[in-house]
Amino acid sequence: MADSLIEVRDVWKIYELGDVAVHALRGVSVDIGAGEFVAVIGASGSGKSTFMNIIGCLDRPTRGLYRLAGTDVSTLSADERASIRNRQLGFVFQNFNLIPRTSAIENVELPLFYGDVPLSEQRQRAREALAAVGLSGREEHLPSQLSGGQQQRVAIARALVTRPRVLLADEPTGNLDTQTSEEILEIVRRLNEEQGLTIVLVTHEPDIAAYAQRVLTFRDGLVVSDARQAAVRRSVAVGRHP
Amino acid sequence: MKLIRMTMRTALRALRRNKLRSALTMLGIVIGVAAVITMVSIGQGADAAVQKQILSLGTNLLMVIPGATTQSGVRSGWGGVSTLTTADAMAIKRECASVAEVAYFRRQVVQVIYGDQNWSTVAQGTTPAYQVVRDWPVVSGSFYSQRDEDTANRVVVLGRTVVDHLFGPGEDPVGAQVRIKEVPFQVVGVLESKGQTSWGQDQDDLLIMPFSTAERRVLGTQFIGTVDMVFASAVATGEIDEAAKQITDLLHDRHHIQPGQDDDFTVRSLNDMAKASESASKVMTNLLLSVASISLLVGGIGIMNILLVSVTERTREIGIRMAVGAKGRHILLQFLVEAIVLSMVGGFAGMLLGIAAAELISRLAAWPTLLSPPAVAGSFLFSGAVGVFFGFYPARKAARLDPIAALRYE
Numbered sequence: 262m263a264d265s266l267i268e269v270r271d272v273w274k275i276y277e278l279g280d281v282a283v284h285a286l287r288g289v290s291v292d293i294g295a296g297e298f299v300a301v302i303g304a305s306g307s308g309k310s311t312f313m314n315i316i317g318c319l320d321r322p323t324r325g326l327y328r329l330a331g332t333d334v335s336t337l338s339a340d341e342r343a344s345i346r347n348r349q350l351g352f353v354f355q356n357f358n359l360i361p362r363t364s365a366i367e368n369v370e371l372p373l374f375y376g377d378v379p380l381s382e383q384r385q386r387a388r389e390a391l392a393a394v395g396l397s398g399r400e401e402h403l404p405s406q407l408s409g410g411q412q413q414r415v416a417i418a419r420a421l422v423t424r425p426r427v428l429l430a431d432e433p434t435g436n437l438d439t440q441t442s443e444e445i446l447e448i449v450r451r452l453n454e455e456q457g458l459t460i461v462l463v464t465h466e467p468d469i470a471a472y473a474q475r476v477l478t479f480r481d482g483l484v485v486s487d488a489r490q491a492a493v494r495r496s497v498a499v500g501r502h503p
Numbered sequence: 504m505k506l507i508r509m510t511m512r513t514a515l516r517a518l519r520r521n522k523l524r525s526a527l528t529m530l531g532i533v534i535g536v537a538a539v540i541t542m543v544s545i546g547q548g549a550d551a552a553v554q555k556q557i558l559s560l561g562t563n564l565l566m567v568i569p570g571a572t573t574q575s576g577v578r579s580g581w582g583g584v585s586t587l588t589t590a591d592a593m594a595i596k597r598e599c600a601s602v603a604e605v606a607y608f609r610r611q612v613v614q615v616i617y618g619d620q621n622w623s624t625v626a627q628g629t630t631p632a633y634q635v636v637r638d639w640p641v642v643s644g645s646f647y648s649q650r651d652e653d654t655a656n657r658v659v660v661l662g663r664t665v666v667d668h669l670f671g672p673g674e675d676p677v678g679a680q681v682r683i684k685e686v687p688f689q690v691v692g693v694l695e696s697k698g699q700t701s702w703g704q705d706q707d708d709l710l711i712m713p714f715s716t717a718e719r720r721v722l723g724t725q726f727i728g729t730v731d732m733v734f735a736s737a738v739a740t741g742e743i744d745e746a747a748k749q750i751t752d753l754l755h756d757r758h759h760i761q762p763g764q765d766d767d768f769t770v771r772s773l774n775d776m777a778k779a780s781e782s783a784s785k786v787m788t789n790l791l792l793s794v795a796s797i798s799l800l801v802g803g804i805g806i807m808n809i810l811l812v813s814v815t816e817r818t819r820e821i822g823i824r825m826a827v828g829a830k831g832r833h834i835l836l837q838f839l840v841e842a843i844v845l846s847m848v849g850g851f852a853g854m855l856l857g858i859a860a861a862e863l864i865s866r867l868a869a870w871p872t873l874l875s876p877p878a879v880a881g882s883f884l885f886s887g888a889v890g891v892f893f894g895f896y897p898a899r900k901a902a903r904l905d906p907i908a909a910l911r912y913e
Contacts, residue, residue, distance in 0.1 A: 319826065319906050340830040347828020358823045358910065362520045374509050375828040419827065 265328075266426060266459055267293040267316060272325030272335075274311050274482075285311040286322070287482040295426070296457040298450070300470035303479030310431070312479065313463050317350055317429045318342040330426060347376045351420025355432035357412040359404040359419075365391060366400035369419045376423055390418035394448060410441035417448060421458075428452065430462040434469060446472050506836070514840040517813075528809045529849035531802025532886050536853025537860055538795035539882040540874075544861035546788030548872035553780045556699075557773050563603075563740055564636065565747055567595070567733040567754070568769045586767040589714070591757060592733045598753055601746035603738045606633035607730040608714065611722045615710060616682045617669040624665050625709040626683060628717020636734045644677035644692030647713055655715040659688040663696040663707035686720050688712065743772045799882070803889035806845055810838060810897035821901050822909025835902035842894020843887060850886030854879055 274286040286308045293299055303309040314320040315327060318334055319342075327335040334345055346352075351372075359368045369387040378386070391400055394414040404412050413433060420428055430449065434442035450472055452458045462473060470476050471490075478486035518525040569587040589607060596605035608629035615622055633639075634646045647658045661669075661676055670676050676690045697706040718727060737746040747770045754760075754768055814821070821834055858874060865872040 314907055317826075319910075340832075343825065343828050343830045346826060352826050354910070358819070358826070360820050360823055363516065367516075371824065372827040374513075375824070375830070375833060380509070423828075 265292040266295040266297075266330055267291070267461075268326070268328040269312075269316070270326040270328075272312075272315060272322040272327060274308075274315065274320070275323045284482050286315075288325070289482070289484055291477065291484060291487070293459065293461065295459055296453070297475060298453040298460045298473045299462070299475045299477060300473035301461060301463045301477045301479065302465060302467070302470050304465070307479040308482040309463050309479040311482075313429060313431055313461070316427075316461060317352060318345045343375075347372055347423060349426045351417075351423065351425040351428045353413065353416050353420050353428065353430040353433045355435040357404070357409070357416045357436070359412055359415055361404055364401045364403055365396065365407065365415045365418075368404070368415055369422050372419060372423045386422055387418070390422040391415070393421070394418045408441075409437050410444055413437065413441075413445050414448065417445070421452070425458075427459045427461060430460065432463055432465070434464070434466075442469070506833075507840075510833070510836050510840045511844070513837055514844050517817075517837075517841055518844060521813075524809065525845060528805055529845055529852065531805040532799065532846050532849030532889065533802075533853040533856060535795065535799030535802040536850045536882045536886050537857035538798050539792060539885075540854060540857025540879055541860045541864065541872075542791035542795045543788060543875050543878035544857070544872040545864065545870060546784060546791055547875050547878075548861075548865065548870065550781065550784035550788070551873050552871040553784065554777060557777050557780065563737040563743055564773045565602075565735045565737060565743065565750065566771045567591075567735065567750060568771065569729075569731070569767065586758070587730050587733055588728050589730060590728070591754060592730060594753060594757060595733065595735055595750055599735070599746060599749040601737055601742040601749055602735045604632045604636050604736045605733060606630050606636045606735075607733045608633060609717060609722055609729070609731045610709075613684050613721060615665065615669065617676075617679060620669045622665055622668040624662070626717065626721055627709055627711050628714040628722060629711055630714050633711070633734065636736045639697065640695050641692040642695045643675065644690070646692055652713040652715055655713060655719055657686060657688045657716055657720065658691045658712065659683065660692040660694055660711045661690055662694050662709045662711075664705055665708065665710055666693055683710070683712075684721050737772075743774050747772050799885065799889060802849065802886075803846070803893040806842055806890060807893035807897060809845075810842055810894055811900070813841075814838065814897050814901045817901075818904065818909050818912040821904050822906050822912065825904070825906035826910060831902040834904075835898045838898035838901050839891065839894045842898065843890040846886045846890030846894075847883075850883045853886065854883050857882075 269289055269291045272286055272289045273284070276283040276285060289308070289312060301309045301312065311320070315322050315335075318329070318337075321337075321342075322335050325335065326333060329345065329349060332345075334342065337345065352358075359365075360371070366384070366387050369390050370383045373383040373386060388397075388400060391397060394417050396411060396414055396418065399407065399411065402411075404415070407415065416433075417428075428449070433449070434445055437445060446469065449460060449462070453460050460473070462469070464470055473490070475487070475489050477484050478488075567587060587607070592605050592607040595602055606629055608627050610625050610627045612623060613626040615624060615626075631647060631649050631652055634641075641660065644660070646660055647656070650656075651658050659681065661681075666676050669681065670679070676693055679690045681688050681690060694707065694711070699705055712721070735746065735750060737743045750770050751766075754770075755766070758767055760766060821829075824834060858879070861872040861874060864870055
């Protein structure tokens with residue numbers, strides 16, 4: 262696929278831990294097109310987190326090629342990767358990762374600050390992003406004053422405020438109850454469907470992977486299965502997992 | 504510019520999140536800067552006070568003190584034996600080109616009586632030139648004249664302290680009759696107050712009368728013709744050393760002192776005293792300054808310590824910032840600005856505290872203090888430099904964190 266948004270070619274990641282070389286990724290090749298909703302599943306240690314770190318420009322492959330929107334980002338410097346993260350990628354984490362004792366709106370403004378967005382525009386855009394995830398009126402709340410689901414929604418607002426091409430979600434519902442998980446996944450699904458945002462979501466729960474149109478299964482540093490599926494429209498499946 | 508402003512805001516917010524800790528961290532710098540400013544103020548104040556007192560002795564003043572002689576192997580100190588005579592003093596005035604005026608005196612403690620009041624004080628017999636040499640004006644009446652000296656008139660000029668002890672408030676002593684050693688004297692003038700010397704002696708506790716009168720009427724005739732001290736004023740400040748040399752040469756000649764023999768007199772100039780006290784107070788100021796600087800240094804280490812703790816504590820936050828696009832320099836700048844804000848705010852508070860402490864000390868302990876603007880500005884800027892210096896290492900440590908490890912940090 263020449264017009265892939267994410268193009269990963271024979272990527273290896275090897276960690277040297279003392280005398281032992283750990284092969285976290287052993288020649289992974291994946292293409293993800295714009296507007297896809299991809300779930301990445303696998304047991305812990307399967308390499309899915311390493312894959313996400315590389316996709317998210319937090320880490321560099323030991324070997325291989327990674328192109329994001331046509332640009333080879335596998336050889337960029339730390340500062341250049343920071344720029345890419347800021348402009349093209351949005352992150353949502355399992356433990357929300359909001360800055361403590363800092364209001365919701367200030368958390369959302371953070372990427373805009375590093376992206377050199379004019380001060381006057383920052384507040385407005387952050388307000389809009391919070392409204393988009395249904396948190397109007399809670400701008401000044403601290404993370405400690407928000408529920409888990411609300412915190413994760415702030416995190417989503419923060420990920421989207423820079424209008425990225427890709428949303429990377431690493432177990433976004435891992436710390437949430439079923440009801441709230443559903444709400445969060447619904448937001449993610451809507452972003453994909455209505456705005457055409459490309460989503461890569463890591464999870465270990467098949468029910469959650471069911472929201473995606475495509476599921477990548479990792480095992481021992483390799484993609485062992487790449488399946489396209491009809492994504493569930495309703496979140497009925499969620500909540501019945503063992 | 505915007506980056507600075509935003510970073511400033513972030514830093515202030517971070518510091519506000521931990522108010523008590525920020526305040527305690529600043530305390531080191533506050534105390535350091537306050538100590539520097541207070542110490543320098545005290546040092547400079549003491550120096551200025553001593554210089555003023557030295558100047559109050561008179562301008563371009565030289566003192567010739569008899570003594571330091573050897574008699575039968577016994578060496579007496581300065582002033583031990585009256586080896587200086589009125590003739591020596593006349594000769595100095597006559598023959599030393601760099602000497603403008605010469606005055607000499609003898610002193611004795613006497614009792615002075617006015618009405619039903621009495622007071623023991625120093626009676627000083629001296630020539631009218633004394634007033635010129637010591638640059639000592641009268642505040643009421645006048646100093647006695649050369650004619651009083653020539654005819655040994657019983658006139659006296661009183662020091663402020665003597666007036667205060669003998670006369671009631673508002674009473675004008677000029678024209679009054681006082682008795683000194685049972686001899687009646689007429690008060691012709693009151694001297695301006697000179698205050699205390701640096702060694703605590705009240706300069707105003709004396710009365711001055713013509714030398715001839717003192718010799719004949721008051722001090723007794725035991726050492727007639729000798730003087731306790733000769734004051735000479737140089738023609739100009741630059742001539743002081745030359746005048747001292749001329750006096751020394753002249754007295755060597757008059758006292759038949761061979762080369763290698765001990766002098767039976769000493770010539771001292773105010774320059775020597777001023778220099779000595781200046782170097783003493785400089786040593787003192789430097790000593791105080793170095794002690795104060797150490798506390799600034801300790802304050803700086805405190806900042807570094809707290810920032811290192813803060814970097815560790817906020818590892819996750821740093822990871823989040825990096826994940827959303829913060830570059831190394833953003834993180835570096837953030838922590839550096841925190842350090843600078845801590846130290847500058849501390850420095851500013853220390854500056855105010857130091858100024859207040861200096862003021863308080865001069866009020867309560869009655870020590871003279873002199874605020875030194877260079878010391879105030881210098882210690883404030885130095886506190887900023889301390890922030891940069893001690894903030895850099897923790898800030899760099901934060902900037903070099905690996906985003907993945909930082910994000911996973913628990």
